Amino acid sequence: xxxIMQYINRDSFLHxxxxxxxxxxxxxxxxxxxxxxxSEVLALMVLxxxxxxxxxxxxxxxxxxxxxxxxxxxxxxxxxxxxLKSGExxxxxxxxxxxxxxxxxxxxxxxxxxxxxxxxxxxxxxxxFQLLVVTTKPSxxxxxxxxxxxxVDYVLMFVIALRFIPSLQIEGQRIHExxxxxxxxxxxxxxxxxxxLKPLLVPLVANSLGxxxxxxxxxxxxxxxxxxxxxxxxxxxxxxxxxxLGFVTVMGAGIMxxxxx
Amino acid sequence: MIGxxxxxxxxxxxxxxxxxNINLEIRKGELLLxxxxxxxxxxxxxxxxAGILHHENGGRIEGxxxxxxxxxxxxxxxxxxxxxxxxxxxxxxSQLIFTSVEEEIRSGxxxxxxxxxxxxxxxxxxxxxxxxxxxxxxxPHTLSGGQKQKVALAATLALDTxxxxxxxxxxxxxxxxxxxxxxxLKQLKEAGKTIIIVDHNIEDFLEIGDRxxxxxxxxxKSIKSPANFAASSPVSRSVSPELxxxxxxxxxxxxxxDLRQKSQPVVSVKKLVHRYGEILALDGxxxxxxxxxxxxxxxxxxxxxxxxxxxxxxxxxxxxxxxATKGLETSKAQINELVKHIGxxxxxxxxxxxxxxxxxxxxxxxxxxxxxxxxxxxxxxLSLELVNLKAKEKVFPRHLSRGERQRLAVACVIAMRPELxxxxxxxTGLDADESDRMMQLMRQLQQEGHxxxxxxxxxxxxxxxxxxxxxxxxxxxxxxxxxxxYAGSKxxxxxxxxxxxxxxxxAIY
Numbered sequence: 001x002x003x004i005m006q007y008i009n010r011d012s013f014l015h016x017x018x019x020x021x022x023x024x025x026x027x028x029x030x031x032x033x034x035x036x037x038x039s040e041v042l043a044l045m046v047l048x049x050x051x052x053x054x055x056x057x058x059x060x061x062x063x064x065x066x067x068x069x070x071x072x073x074x075x076x077x078x079x080x081x082x083x084l085k086s087g088e089x090x091x092x093x094x095x096x097x098x099x100x101x102x103x104x105x106x107x108x109x110x111x112x113x114x115x116x117x118x119x120x121x122x123x124x125x126x127x128x129f130q131l132l133v134v135t136t137k138p139s140x141x142x143x144x145x146x147x148x149x150x151x152v153d154y155v156l157m158f159v160i161a162l163r164f165i166p167s168l169q170i171e172g173q174r175i176h177e178x179x180x181x182x183x184x185x186x187x188x189x190x191x192x193x194x195x196x197l198k199p200l201l202v203p204l205v206a207n208s209l210g211x212x213x214x215x216x217x218x219x220x221x222x223x224x225x226x227x228x229x230x231x232x233x234x235x236x237x238x239x240x241x242x243x244x245l246g247f248v249t250v251m252g253a254g255i256m257x258x259x260x261x
Numbered sequence: 262m263i264g265x266x267x268x269x270x271x272x273x274x275x276x277x278x279x280x281x282n283i284n285l286e287i288r289k290g291e292l293l294l295x296x297x298x299x300x301x302x303x304x305x306x307x308x309x310x311a312g313i314l315h316h317e318n319g320g321r322i323e324g325x326x327x328x329x330x331x332x333x334x335x336x337x338x339x340x341x342x343x344x345x346x347x348x349x350x351x352x353x354x355s356q357l358i359f360t361s362v363e364e365e366i367r368s369g370x371x372x373x374x375x376x377x378x379x380x381x382x383x384x385x386x387x388x389x390x391x392x393x394x395x396x397x398x399x400x401p402h403t404l405s406g407g408q409k410q411k412v413a414l415a416a417t418l419a420l421d422t423x424x425x426x427x428x429x430x431x432x433x434x435x436x437x438x439x440x441x442x443x444x445x446l447k448q449l450k451e452a453g454k455t456i457i458i459v460d461h462n463i464e465d466f467l468e469i470g471d472r473x474x475x476x477x478x479x480x481x482k483s484i485k486s487p488a489n490f491a492a493s494s495p496v497s498r499s500v501s502p503e504l505x506x507x508x509x510x511x512x513x514x515x516x517x518x519d520l521r522q523k524s525q526p527v528v529s530v531k532k533l534v535h536r537y538g539e540i541l542a543l544d545g546x547x548x549x550x551x552x553x554x555x556x557x558x559x560x561x562x563x564x565x566x567x568x569x570x571x572x573x574x575x576x577x578x579x580x581x582x583x584x585a586t587k588g589l590e591t592s593k594a595q596i597n598e599l600v601k602h603i604g605x606x607x608x609x610x611x612x613x614x615x616x617x618x619x620x621x622x623x624x625x626x627x628x629x630x631x632x633x634x635x636x637x638x639x640x641x642x643l644s645l646e647l648v649n650l651k652a653k654e655k656v657f658p659r660h661l662s663r664g665e666r667q668r669l670a671v672a673c674v675i676a677m678r679p680e681l682x683x684x685x686x687x688x689t690g691l692d693a694d695e696s697d698r699m700m701q702l703m704r705q706l707q708q709e710g711h712x713x714x715x716x717x718x719x720x721x722x723x724x725x726x727x728x729x730x731x732x733x734x735x736x737x738x739x740x741x742x743x744x745x746x747y748a749g750s751k752x753x754x755x756x757x758x759x760x761x762x763x764x765x766x767x768a769i770y
């Protein structure tokens with residue numbers, strides 16, 4: 001079973017970084033990836049993040065998301081081709097001769113570039129977020145988020161959502177088996193596929209909703225509501241943290257300046 | 262220390278009160294046992310004592326609850342109460358909010374503001390106490406049900422509150438683990454903690470209990486000393502082994518022999534091997550199951566018993582070896598075809614219920630094998646009658662009680678009239694009465710001509726009903742014998758003079 005977004009217990013330079021610096025770095029990357037409109041800069045960002053994962057030995061985790069990302073990217077690019085026309089036309093989505101003498105839906109360099117920007121943004125954000133979650137223990141993540149005064153309820157929601165991903169995968173499998181044992185035979189075709197989700201999703205969602213009361217009470221009784229502020233001295237800072245933060249700052253400065261020139 | 266005075270409670274959407282005029286004084290250092298049938302109000306009482314009804318639920322409250330000389334309403338929510346009261350709920354999964362056991366137990370300790378050294382000390386201490394030190398780095402989804410319960414308990418024990426409430430917190434623990442919990446609670450009692458144990462079965466803790474409160478329909482039916490309670494409990498139902506052997510031993514053997522001569526096996530397993538990746542789950546199984554048998558497959562978690570039965574309906578295919586159900590090779594046949602002959606009911610009915618009415622739920626299975634219209638309607642009526650849920654035809658399945666949902670799950674499967682019915686841990690979460698009812702249902706189905714297999718780790722519940730016991734260990738069958746403890750005399754009217762078995766003609770679908 002693929003482990004999605006779960007902490008992996010290893011010794012890498014990313015693991016030994018301060019969770020707060022990782023959060024700030026990821027937030028920085030997300031912010032910068034949105035404000036820049038240059039596909040070259042984004043490509044460099046993605047490359048940088050990938051190289052970091054290589055150094056930490058975690059490149060497999062990123063590559064696992066590749067299928068999803070490629071699907072997203074293609075969708076983005078096709079959407080942009082339909083909606084944006086600028087620069088040179090280098091071809092047609094529907095080649096000439098099929099419906100009309102000239103082709104339909106021109107593929108322009110402007111559209112391709114913008115489509116690339118959108119896709120690379122996804123790559124950058126997803127890779128960065130993934131590395132964060134895979135190298136940081138949820139309790140450390142939680143402490144870091146609490147230090148920057150994000151309300152306890154939201155932080156716990158985030159941590160609990162992550163922790164339930166594999167449990168829900170297992171439960172989904174069990175539900176699937178139970179339905180198969182009743183002759184469950186999902187139909188072919190789109191209508192069949194949609195209808196066939198109900199026997200799987202309803203139990204999954206209903207069971208999850210049923211857990212909320214006890215989850216809430218547990219949070220309360222462990223003392224999260226009356227939590228005193230975490231001593232930030234508990235979190236350790238070292239060189240890598242400064243290096244990472246410095247790197248993101250320099251990158252940010254570069255982007256800002258670049259857009260001003 | 263804790264006093265309930267004329268306390269009544271009605272849930273927001275309910276018509277009837279869940280608790281009526283409860284008067285109860287709990288002394289400091291007392292170990293109180295609260296028991297009763299499902300729906301008697303045990304969990305509601307536990308919530309009341311913990312202050313949850315006052316501070317978290319809506320609903321109508323009458324009377325008062327005093328905690329340590331203050332009205333429980335005057336506390337600053339669960340925030341303040343959690344410093345004094347720790348509670349372990351019945352759903353272990355929902356009490357694990359982190360991705361490792363270590364983090365889980367630390368979380369409570371950190372919130373108390375202890376020093377790092379103190380935290381580590383307490384962490385090690387409580388993990389050793391609950392025997393989960395070896396699970397330190399494990400993620401919750403990799404833990405078994407019993408392990409999850411131990412972790413939930415440990416996380417609450419770490420908080421070291423003066424009051425501890427356990428609500429059905431030991432359902433999935435094996436007898437060794439329960440003994441461990443027993444000794445932990447004994448230690449805590451000696452340290453002066455006030456403990457309240459809520460469970461439909463409190464036998465394991467009678468020895469350390471001070472009083473037993475029996476709840477019935479929201480009222481306190483009786484408060485007795487453990488000795489008096491045990492004395493007044495219904496007499497143990499097992500008939501003496503000698504009597505059983507005299508009346509049923511020979512007849513049963515004869516019946517089994519007859520069967521083997523006359524009939525084709527319903528399920529035939531030859532040299533079955535199954536692997537999960539590197540792990541060998543089944544190590545060469547040879548087995549034959551004949552029509553009309555009522556069998557228990559016993560084994561601990563990991564013994565391979567569930568893996569084995571999943572081969573019968575094609576959910577799993579053999580790695581090597583051969584499995585045939587009603588003559589059909591499971592490695593080649595469609596699951597959709599095999600389920601007409603074998604119905605498999607899993608442990609948790611909530612993993613299969615998704616329709617809006619009980620009726621529709623049963624219709625789902627029937628439709629899947631091509632049965633519609635009036636034929637389906639008849640099948641639905643028949644199966645509901647068999648499980649005694651006829652009155653609940655139009656009810657939303659998730660509104661039924663746990664025992665009723667379990668029976669509904671069985672109904673969904675028997676409506677398809679499979680010759681073989683397999684149940685995985687059929688009595689989990691059921692109280693004594695409901696378990697009994699389930700077993701009686703199995704007996705009745707057998708008399709109708711079905712073959713029944715029950716997979717369980719607990720022989721106690723099924724030993725009075727099953728004729729044949731197959732014991733598994735580490736992927737092998739280590740025992741396959743006639744059940745000597747079988748007390749057939751407990752049964753509904755059964756013809757004991759002849760060994761005859763109905764073999765229904767199953768050419769229906």
